Amino acid sequence: MMKTPFTLSPIKSSLWLTLFISSVTQANSTIPTPLPPIGLGFEQTVPVPKVGYPLPVIQNGANNSKGNLKYNIEQNPIATLLIGMNQIWTNGLKGWQNDANSNGPSSFANQAIVNPKIWQENITYVIKATQQRTEKQAIAAYLDDQRSKNYSVIDGYGPLTQAYVTASGAYTDIDQPTVKDIVSNAHYYAKNNDDIKFAGKRNAPLGSVYQLVYDFREVAPASTSASKYIYSTPRPWRMDKTGGIHYLGTAPYSCVQQNGTVHSDWLIDQYQSEVKVVPGLMCSRRHHESSVVANNQENRRKDGAYPSGHTNAGYLAVMAYAYALPQRYSEMLTRASQLGESRIQAGMHSPVDVIGGRIHALAVATYALSQRHIQADAQRAYNDSQSYFGQQAYAAGQFLYYFAHNKVLHPHGLILGDKVNTHVFDNNKFANHEAMKALYRSRLTYGFSQTGKLHQGPVVPAGAELLLATRQPYLSPAQRRAVLATTEVPSGYPILDQSNGWGRLDLVTAADGYGAFNGDVTVNMDANKGAFNAHDWWRNSISGKGKLTKQGCGILTLTGNSQYHGGTIIDNGVLEAASAHALGKGDLYLKNGILDVTSKGALKVANYTQLNGATKIDMDKDTSQIQASGNVVIIGGTLALDLSHFQPKAGKGYVLIEGRQLQGQFETISSPLPVRLQYTDNKLIATFQ
Template sequence: MSLSAIPAKRSPLLLALLPVLVPALLLGACSSDDDGQEQPLVIPAAPKGLGTTDTAAVQDETQVPPFIDNIASNQRGDARYATLQTNAGVRVVSGFLDIWQPSTLLVDAGASAPARDGFAAVAASTWSGLPGDATDGKVLNAAVHAANVQYVVDATARRTPAQELAAYLDDRRGKGYSISDGMGPLTTAWRTLSEQSTTITDIAADATTVLYNDKGNDIGNAGSANSHGFGAAIDLVANIGNNASTEPAKRFYKYARPWRWSSSVKVVPALEPAKSGTPTTDGGFISGHSAEAVRKALAMAYLVPERYQEMVTRALVLGENRVYAGMHSPLDVIGGRIQGIAAAAANLATDPNKSNRQAAYDQARTALMAAVGAKDAAALQAYAHSLPLAQDAYADHATNKATVQRLMTFGLAPIAATTKAAVVPKGAEVLLETRLPYLSADQRRVVLKTTALASGSPVMDDAEGWGRLNLFAAADGYGAFDGDVSVTMDAARGGFQALDVWRNDIRGAGKLTKLGSGTLALAGANTFSGGTQVSAGVLRADSAKALGNGDVYVDTGTLMTQATTPVAVMNYTQLATGTLELHLGASNAGSLASVGNVVIAGGTLTVKFQAGMAPRSGDTLVAVQAATLKGKFDKVVVEGFTATPTYTATGLQIRIN
């Protein structure tokens, strides 16, 4: 489209912001005094920020035995030995004891009961398995329990044929194969390289009376058995389930499946043959399918971080399909998610995966790039997101985000305070190691803390913090700068080191400093107030509020704008070694709109144009608007044109020659 002349006046965005934001610093400039003498340009100091960094300490290990160190205690064995004190897999989901009090068969009748509000042990199970006897314990929170069961009643009543098919497939297929469709455009390559297969592709006509089991290859051939040089990657996925059985928790909690609680729950007809007749060995809490899907999805996401959020979403969708199947309740699925995340972290952080995960990651990357013809990491990233929503069910970030937000809690009302500070479990930072490779382990822990879910939801307030981890949000970067944050990215290493996008709305009083040769893009409605300093590489503003509410200081790096609106800043300073690169579009999109002072001590201004923008000779483009503008760029370059900059006391315009 062509651009008509734009008058030199402040944009509506600038006029709206001026009354509510006050410039932080009044500046002098090169100008004439009463005697006609020029005054030197006064260059402000860089933003100071808080002067401290944020941390995410581990809970007291003497009070909370870390799951990561105790996962080996989660053994199937004799269920009588699974207690809160002895089994990490039982303990990590102990928030369920606020809802439900199970009867517990202890090793000896004189053993003391676990210390938990309202919890008492009995000497033997009372679960007969007879029709109508769905319980082996006592409901402690009737409202949550009723909502939990009613959710399944409603979901199975409104279930569509497509949801019925998805629920059946996710029940009967191997979970690794099932969730690998979350790889989107990479699914075929993944399944070929791993040698995954399935024999369950539809609902057979006689499935209502015949139980079909998947005879395919769930996660693929590992080690030397893999003929595609993909064995190390499959080893990692296979090992993610070590010591991760859900049976001890099922036997301990003894919470019935939803169809035992209510006859109004409509199990998928083709899954009737899969229903167990022995409730004592068929507990609903926790969901084994959900836990396994989460573990394997996180292993695949570790190997292919280009599809990290899509794989997280796919795992939670499998959990929802357990509800549509009528086989599990929301609380069952939430419990499975919590244990699955904890088990994935523990198995990534300990051997054999600890010693082999780098080799597995490198192998997966090399093999997938070769399989899809991607010459470098950027090409792999592009290929991984190359299909439209019609062909890739997880192609839309906003849709995935909404799905994850819904399925983390299933809308169940909080039962406790929602303002409790988040804690981060020991070792959880490994889950972001390949997704945020340019951050330190300590920084990744802070990301997990600042993106954690609010407290108070049923089951999710475990002492270590596993239940509140929001890995989808964490993959979008920090949720808050509660300390100053420095980000160093090495573009030569490729992948997310070369380019990453943080989509969260970042709050806090801390400062962001961009270092290293890579590009970091900010795309949220940010309110952090400690300021932004660009000292190397590129910081890209993809939204109107990308740069928050603090001052922006560009010394030896590049600030780039790619927003579809003007980019708002408080005060802006650029030194002679800095660069401002504006990608301009219609209605002043991509221009810089300062509600305070702009000081330009030289450097470069580069102007490029967004898709669909086709300026013509004679057009005047708004580049910078400000309350005051002092100084000039050393060089102004307009891509594809010669142009003349026009500086005023309140801005800069570019006339296309």
Template structure:
């Protein structure tokens, strides 16, 4: 059955810049001209968000001061970075001469109690994992975070370890790794190996912090800490030169992970999560406390950014990125490196879950510590250290430096937690969360992507539940996918390329305006647009219909169609038939029509009404 609403041609009238003329049916069925106002795009907030550099001495400007000769917080940038540990711990003249401050007593007791519980409650598998992460070179261990790419990396880099199993006599004999760590600098991936070694270079040691803070390892503070038996031979016999704060293994693991993540951003989140896991294994082993591990992460984050931002290292980091992409993409013309990096079933990649990665990383940032002065604490907006944005340089190549800084700020940790509130903000940066894009839009966020450049320029996903009063404007030819339950209120404007919504509230709480490009509805249920929807002649709305109403569009405001295309696709589980009526879009009031309607596999007749758009399936195209 055909609808009484026949397809109509829409004519733009130059004399009416904010309206268009369409044909409507009068009561006698004749065509009557009707002018319908075209809504303006969502209002520009008038500013773009920013993350100003804190007005304090920058770590990146003095990172080379982290050497043994500089033994004070004023002369050594890393000691200054971690100076908040002084609020918890009063160091003594000898390794066993310090004590908690009055403020820090409860925190430090909780710190050791965490290790007691972790070491007394660990499983045999956890003990084995802790052994391998202790005895292997940290750069080798981090390669595991490459998932499906790991085996080819081992081969191409010549990365080896001699710790391939736990020897039967490991409880009495210490075994050291004599492998190549990240690999051989002369290998096919030698530039990547070189970048790892560069970040783990002359200014990256935790020896100055250990010698300065003199905070004992947990097994020297409590007899209830049970060191993994196979690691007892690895315990130092000279505690005066073997303090706990900060963890050297953790620092080294993060440095290797940041280097590999810069070169292979397709596994950015997974590599950094692997580093956090290695740090956690230091606690499970009984070798370090949570605060030791937190300090190691903080130092590595600042050091990594400093080395990567140093202009002397620009050629090295660029060469590593280009080499690894050429290596993995050779012979794979139809498969992007991102697809290779996430190939295969999740059961074969233990870092496959983005949500699990974020949760694990965030938990290991804080280990559940409470603010030591909660009553007196005033929450503060996160600050972003100078040059920290370089950590996301290859992960978000289509964003500018200031936008990357805002991503870091909108995904950072709350204030008030022990040690983490350094003056610049290194301790609060959650780089794994940042790898999932903006957490908030405050102003106008303009994203321009160029699909011809490949990689993340061509396709990317933002996975946060994005809040804030700001607006998103998408330009260029690439594809941006929003997966969060978003509530940003300033509206969404699509001018080019593709913007895909993979959640029921992907496009926030404002108006949606498609001036050009393709807007894709791939929501698991009904995609709700809380404001108005406008589509111009250059725009396309693609809906992926599925069972249970999946892929339908519900516009709570007014929907205005100034031509353009409606494209309907069907998910694999949904099998419509001739004679069905597809409910595609509902609205409080609809006006106008599409120029073109394409339905995969079928010919349809549109049914327009003030309440929405339905499509009646007449036949398959071949009939």
């Protein structure tokens, strides 16, 4: 794999002057050399939940595609994960879920709303989303409905979208509609596609990524059909404003294709409903098949809504793309959630359907990655993507992560004149990381009331850590399980609580590192391995009583408003504190390596101890740069001052470090300007000449 150019140390020696410093004053008392933070003395371990057959998915996931096993909820582990629907709505057909079939239930006479509150919240969301839908949202929903999901979600690659399309051979050939066809022509009927061929070609430069998409969607037991038949829930356009069914009979409906072909003999069910289906998708509603349902009867038997098949397909493709190029991991996951949201805005699905589709896909993707041959394909896809885009980043003089987040100056749009752009294009979607993160998390629950038991512990299903393998390659599987446990959605939400943990996983928040140190955490990053081994960002606000130990030559940047108490040890590499409370409320203990202070506002710590290594301060106009509530002990090492973002006034004193007491001094000082340091009883003050 090509190594992306990267300067490990943020201290560029050619820019600094090493000066002799005279100490002005020193504390009279002697502070004993502090010991390193103790922390908790153990690492957090997250046990695999105890389950009964047909779980866990990684052992029995194949049942989702096996004969009659897939139609039996007691045999199909993936359908079992979705069982929370039975606490919201049921078709009321006794024994059906143990022997469902591809023709669907013969009767819905006993259908029942089990949880009216949640069911009402569910349909209300759809009504609001479809009635307030914008023109662009309608177009996006149409495209996500009609295009191959393998192709449609590629734009989660942002500025690398078109480069990936070229390198993979991915394409679409759907009819190009006009804007009016989508937003106002309720009789428009277009050719659609979802074949695997639209994901690309095996012999393309990035054919290995195509292969991984193929594995997830075609080799793995990926279909939602069995679960759709088992639960047989209604689509939102069949429901009234309370979620009830008011069937008005069938009616002929004519649909006209772009080539002039007219379908005038279709029969489509009519209902009392306030859901507004995108006009251009009205002809995509299921019409009657005379071999299954006769005239004047509902055509619901094979049209189950839960879980959403499009959402499942989108997430599966996204998990392949995110695994191969984790530099766009969070954006890709959010793109999958956007496809799910588009299914709601289209009027074709409701939030519970989308939640079910996500759970289904994450379980299938994990099962796929647990298979040895697919894991080998996944590693090839990762290696090839890092090499292919790494070379482009190298040519641009950028680290691949930054290259994958370049701003697109002139992105194409969804609308070309009076027509719709059916192709994916380079874009700046999800450029605001925190907004993206909040959006993704909101779609895990869709704002449903927490009607279940609150304050239950985290549940991380067997194998789920595989989903973060390339995003956090420097963590062990056990550590990735801890990351998932400390970032997941709280308990109490419908469907999620019954999903054996799958529904509570928040992969976008997990991609930003730990949510809590419930044990001591040692991070060993080898920059020579490239990608996130070289540099990663933990953006969560971290709580807990554990300590953090940074090892290895890579860079770890902390940006959160953290509260962890166990302390921080730097053994090697770089630990960047990019916020005032990045290092929590414990002691800082710099044994070796580099502390890089880039926070806006003074970095807060308890006790500050430096034995060796370097403290680099990116100075700003704050009254002080590092504030210790306890003692500051400097036994040796380097202090490096970065003035890239600050112009000091000559002769003015600036507080660099302050604490209750200060003892010792740095061995060497690096500064782009001549500087004199004054060590007082409790402060280190810099005066520039």
